[in-house]
Amino acid sequence: MEQFIPGQRWYSDNEPELGLALVLSVEARQLRLHFPAIDEDRIYRLQDAPLTRFRSLPHESVFDIHGMKLHITSVEDNDGLLVYHGHDDQGHARQLPESELDSRLQLSRPRDRLLSGRIDPARLYQLRQTTRTMQNELLPDPARGLCGCRVDLIPHQLYIAHEVARRATPRVLLADEVGLGKTIEAGLIMHKQLLDERISRVLVLVPETLLHQWLVEMLRRFNLRFSLLDEARCEGLSEAGEKPFESEQLVLCSLDMFMRSPVYQQQVLDAEWDLLVVDEAHHLDWRLEQISPEYGFVEQLAARIPAVLLLTATPEQLGAAGHFARLRLLDPDRFFDLDEFLEEEDLYQPIIRAVNELLDDQPLSHASREAIHLALGQHPTFARLMSRAQQSDHHNPDRDKARQQLIHLLVDRHGTGRVLFRNTRAAISGFPERQRHVTPLPLPEAYASLASDISEPEQRLMPEQVWQQQADKPATWLTFDPRVEQAIAIVRQHRGEKFLLICAHADTAQALDKYLRERIGLRSTVFHEGLSIIERDRAAAYFADPEQGAQLLICSEIGSEGRNFQFAHHLLLFDLPGHPDLLEQRIGRLDRIGQTQVVQIHLLVFEHGPQQVLFRLYDQALNAFHRPSAAGATVFARFREAIDRLLLLPGDDVDQLSTLVNEAAACHQQLAQQLEQGRDRLLELNSYRREEADYIHRAITRLENDPRLLEYLETACDQFGVELEPHTADSHVMHPGTHMLMEQFPGLPDDGLTLTRSRNTALAREEWQFLSWEHPMIRGIMDRVLEDRHGNTALAVIRHGDYPAGTLLLECHYILEGTAPRRLQLPRYLPPTPVRRVVDPRGEDCTARFPADQLRLLPAELDKTTRQKILRARQSELRHMLDSAGALVEAPAREILASAEQRMRGLLDNEITRLQHLAQINPNVRQGEITQLTTQRDTLSRHIRQVQPVLDAARVLIVG
Numbered sequence: 001m002e003q004f005i006p007g008q009r010w011y012s013d014n015e016p017e018l019g020l021a022l023v024l025s026v027e028a029r030q031l032r033l034h035f036p037a038i039d040e041d042r043i044y045r046l047q048d049a050p051l052t053r054f055r056s057l058p059h060e061s062v063f064d065i066h067g068m069k070l071h072i073t074s075v076e077d078n079d080g081l082l083v084y085h086g087h088d089d090q091g092h093a094r095q096l097p098e099s100e101l102d103s104r105l106q107l108s109r110p111r112d113r114l115l116s117g118r119i120d121p122a123r124l125y126q127l128r129q130t131t132r133t134m135q136n137e138l139l140p141d142p143a144r145g146l147c148g149c150r151v152d153l154i155p156h157q158l159y160i161a162h163e164v165a166r167r168a169t170p171r172v173l174l175a176d177e178v179g180l181g182k183t184i185e186a187g188l189i190m191h192k193q194l195l196d197e198r199i200s201r202v203l204v205l206v207p208e209t210l211l212h213q214w215l216v217e218m219l220r221r222f223n224l225r226f227s228l229l230d231e232a233r234c235e236g237l238s239e240a241g242e243k244p245f246e247s248e249q250l251v252l253c254s255l256d257m258f259m260r261s262p263v264y265q266q267q268v269l270d271a272e273w274d275l276l277v278v279d280e281a282h283h284l285d286w287r288l289e290q291i292s293p294e295y296g297f298v299e300q301l302a303a304r305i306p307a308v309l310l311l312t313a314t315p316e317q318l319g320a321a322g323h324f325a326r327l328r329l330l331d332p333d334r335f336f337d338l339d340e341f342l343e344e345e346d347l348y349q350p351i352i353r354a355v356n357e358l359l360d361d362q363p364l365s366h367a368s369r370e371a372i373h374l375a376l377g378q379h380p381t382f383a384r385l386m387s388r389a390q391q392s393d394h395h396n397p398d399r400d401k402a403r404q405q406l407i408h409l410l411v412d413r414h415g416t417g418r419v420l421f422r423n424t425r426a427a428i429s430g431f432p433e434r435q436r437h438v439t440p441l442p443l444p445e446a447y448a449s450l451a452s453d454i455s456e457p458e459q460r461l462m463p464e465q466v467w468q469q470q471a472d473k474p475a476t477w478l479t480f481d482p483r484v485e486q487a488i489a490i491v492r493q494h495r496g497e498k499f500l501l502i503c504a505h506a507d508t509a510q511a512l513d514k515y516l517r518e519r520i521g522l523r524s525t526v527f528h529e530g531l532s533i534i535e536r537d538r539a540a541a542y543f544a545d546p547e548q549g550a551q552l553l554i555c556s557e558i559g560s561e562g563r564n565f566q567f568a569h570h571l572l573l574f575d576l577p578g579h580p581d582l583l584e585q586r587i588g589r590l591d592r593i594g595q596t597q598v599v600q601i602h603l604l605v606f607e608h609g610p611q612q613v614l615f616r617l618y619d620q621a622l623n624a625f626h627r628p629s630a631a632g633a634t635v636f637a638r639f640r641e642a643i644d645r646l647l648l649l650p651g652d653d654v655d656q657l658s659t660l661v662n663e664a665a666a667c668h669q670q671l672a673q674q675l676e677q678g679r680d681r682l683l684e685l686n687s688y689r690r691e692e693a694d695y696i697h698r699a700i701t702r703l704e705n706d707p708r709l710l711e712y713l714e715t716a717c718d719q720f721g722v723e724l725e726p727h728t729a730d731s732h733v734m735h736p737g738t739h740m741l742m743e744q745f746p747g748l749p750d751d752g753l754t755l756t757r758s759r760n761t762a763l764a765r766e767e768w769q770f771l772s773w774e775h776p777m778i779r780g781i782m783d784r785v786l787e788d789r790h791g792n793t794a795l796a797v798i799r800h801g802d803y804p805a806g807t808l809l810l811e812c813h814y815i816l817e818g819t820a821p822r823r824l825q826l827p828r829y830l831p832p833t834p835v836r837r838v839v840d841p842r843g844e845d846c847t848a849r850f851p852a853d854q855l856r857l858l859p860a861e862l863d864k865t866t867r868q869k870i871l872r873a874r875q876s877e878l879r880h881m882l883d884s885a886g887a888l889v890e891a892p893a894r895e896i897l898a899s900a901e902q903r904m905r906g907l908l909d910n911e912i913t914r915l916q917h918l919a920q921i922n923p924n925v926r927q928g929e930i931t932q933l934t935t936q937r938d939t940l941s942r943h944i945r946q947v948q949p950v951l952d953a954a955r956v957l958i959v960g
């Protein structure tokens with residue numbers, strides 16, 4: 001019998017409606033209680049007072065007398081008086097002595113509710129059980145965080161997302177070739193880390209032109225609602241007395257905004273973030289002699305924010321120094337010296353040769369064997385792998401397996417492998433072809449005569465601009481420049497087909513647009529840096545509209561970055577840019593995931609002059625119109641002087657040009673070969689591992705095809721009064737019902753919504769919701785069901801031959817759930833795990849006789865009064881069964897916890913050993929990562945051992 005102590009809270013078994021009582025005094029035979037809810041004192045006999053002690057447990061919530069809700073994390077027993085510790089709704093740490101609990105009865109625990117005769121409807125009880133089961137299955141599922149995104153399941157993206165999002169604080173450079181889905185990869189990583197509660201505050205920095213596209217992409221594909229903070233919004237928030245960057249969790253800003261405002265820079269630096277994402281990171285210019293303000297600012301952010309994703313399609317634009325500089329943002333301790341970085345890259349050559357021999361199924365040369373020993377050490381496991389990999393029988397699957405394992409081990413040890421992911425079209429199949437169509441055009445005399453006045457090669461690429469400035473007339477070049485007529489002719493030839501025209505300068509774009517619209521009546525629109533963001537988005541949307549939209553979009557160079565125009569198949573290049581990476585960016589607007597046809601590239605090239613120089617270099621030396629040229633940037637860097645000289649030549653020097661093109665072509669071929677055999681091959685292997693991608697793919701498909709999802713939604717809708725009706729073969733419509741039981745059903749608008757379970761349909765019908773276990777609506781329902789007490793008691797009549805009618809049995813569902821700081825990821829190893837026990841009146845375990853799915857429930861529904869009568873009459877039996885079930889669950893709970901701890905240790909020890917090995921050979925492994933993992937493992941062990949089974953739901957079974 002529990003001792004009564006003044007200050008404790010109890011409630012009356014017979015009259016729970018009186019609320020929580022406070023023990024005032026305890027004498028020899030009686031005790032005095034005060035019931036604040038009715039402001040009455042009552043006296044009970046100490047010996048048989050029908051009272052139950054009120055106790056709440058970790059994970060539950062209680063209210064104090066001022067209405068503050070406390071989410072309990074631990075309960076302290078201070079000489080018989082309880083103090084609840086936890087946090088309030090704002091996340092502030094609080095403690096609450098039981099004497100200050102709100103007196104309106106907070107009977108939420110199943111034990112209290114059963115003993116006071118409170119029973120929930122059977123369907124609600126069932127919904128709770130299913131929710132628990134699903135929660136237990138979904139939390140550790142490898143597809144978690146990836147299956148609910150409205151994206152095609154593209155293997156290299158799945159691999160990267162899975163690999164990166166698992167890291168505690170990933171700091172990586174996503175550098176897939178243009179248009180292969182870096183934004184999508186970043187979205188997948190964020191989505192998974194947010195769902196796993198590894199992160200909650202995210203700052204995304206993008207060029208101004210891409211703000212809206214990011215905003216929309218994050219919402220429609222990932223259900224991530226970012227807040228776009230521009231100057232106007234920040235000003236508004238500041239005026240309202242708020243700190244702009246602390247008002248929202250997911251924030252999207254343009255980097256340019258911070259470049260204009262040191263005040264905002266400071267404010268964003270002062271706010272706390274978990275993850276920083278920087279798109280188009282090649283703009284962060286860094287040279288030994290000078291650091292750009294953009295780089296300086298991002299460097300400060302990256303030093304404070306634990307996780308960082310940098311996105312760029314052209315990591316080596318601006319040369320190796322630029323590449324090094326971006327890696328330096330991710331890990332300044334590791335990448336601190338440019339020369340050393342360059343030397344180190346060369347040291348990987350022997351490993352690369354070894355990997356090539358393994359890949360090409362060749363015998364391992366002596367040098368390769370040496371390199372492997374040097375890289376992996378003399379550990380017996382590696383020695384065994386080596387000997388299996390060298391077996392002469394080519395058909396032996398063991399040999400293949402050993403070779404694959406060695407490749408993985410070696411790739412792991414590759415210099416930048418852990419921080420850099422780069423996939424190329426060459427390594428990933430399924431991309432459309434490119435076809436180029438070139439129309440040589442005479443160079444107008446007016447342009448030829450300008451040549452001697454221009455000293456900058458870049459200017460010579462835009463003669464129309466120089467002409468306009470010199471002639472000081474508005475765009476007269478339109479009348480004599482043959483590219484204009486030719487562009488019109490090409491567009492007209494393909495009536496009804498969309499064209500993206502890109503030129504270097506905003507003024508050129510504007511003049512062309514005006515001319516084509518007013519004089520020719522073409523449905524065109526324009527996109528350039530002089531327009532506001534809204535105007536640019538409007539232009540892009542007008543172009544995208546398949547029926548009423550523009551046939552032609554004219555863009556300045558800014559249109560060639562990041563934008564999605566793959567619904568068009570024709571690209572018209574009014575001029576050629578001075579760098580191969582820019583050319584690739586231009587082509588990448590159309591040649592990207594989602595392009596369904598051959599990409600037609602139309603080139604308007606003068607037969608003479610600098611455009612001809614570039615054309616021949618791109619076409620004949622780099623073959624850049626047909627496929628991305630990985631070595632293009634290096635070739636241009638090597639021949640920069642010669643190229644600039646030719647670009648500035650007033651006339652043509654055909655011989656010099658041919659020599660340059662030939663030399664550049666030879667150099668390109670050689671570099672491409674080296675890349676193919678060398679560093680790129682390793683990087684490629686590291687950026688995409690098929691088996692892992694397949695494994696994730698299978699896991700996602702399994703969840704997607706789980707029929708329980710729709711059943712679950714149907715039951716929830718039924719329970720909460722929401723209408724759900726079939727719509728098409730794979731979709732449903734949902735509406736709030738007339739008797740909806742919730743004020744608001746999570747995520748359901750007043751006018752309803754349509755949802756589909758089919759990924760393909762969801763991709764085609766963006767206005768529909770994509771239903772998955774991760775959809776905010778399903779997550780919202782699960783939270784609502786588990787919150788507080790929904791369905792945690794029930795009563796049913798059953799048939800069972802072994803027990804006489806009238807026997808009372810009790811089915812108890814316990815939950816093993818730990819509390820630990822989120823960053824430790826405890827649920828990954830110990831998801832809330834249900835344990836079920838059924839006890840008979842003697843307190844014996846009879847679970848085996850009553851498997852959950854075989855309980856023969858009788859339809860007899862007892863009314864509320866009868867249920868309460870039964871429960872009150874047999875309270876002592878119930879108490880006994882509750883206590884017995886509590887004792888019975890201890891042994892299985894210990895087993896589950898021990899195996900969770902073992903699993904956790906196994907996984908983390910593996911990871912620690914791998915990292916320790918890597919750290920000896922690959923300095924890219926941050927020592928901090930290893931220490932963090934070791935501490936994490938030990939702290940997790942402590943948390944797991946402290947877990948106690950908590951009764952989550954109980955059902956009284958009456959044998960009928």
Ligand SMILES: Nc1ncnc2c1ncn2[C@@H]1O[C@H](COP(=O)(O)OP(=O)(O)OP(=O)(O)O)[C@@H](O)[C@H]1O
Nearest residue numbers: 151152178179180181182183184313562564592593
């Ligand atoms: N898994 C996917 N499912 C559906 N669409 C995708 C997927 N991956 C990429 N896309 C689409 O392909 C296009 C290119 O993707 P994304 O913008 O992420 O590429 P990127 O590598 O960031 O491009 P860039 O180099 O131009 O910045 C986008 O329209 C995107 O929506």
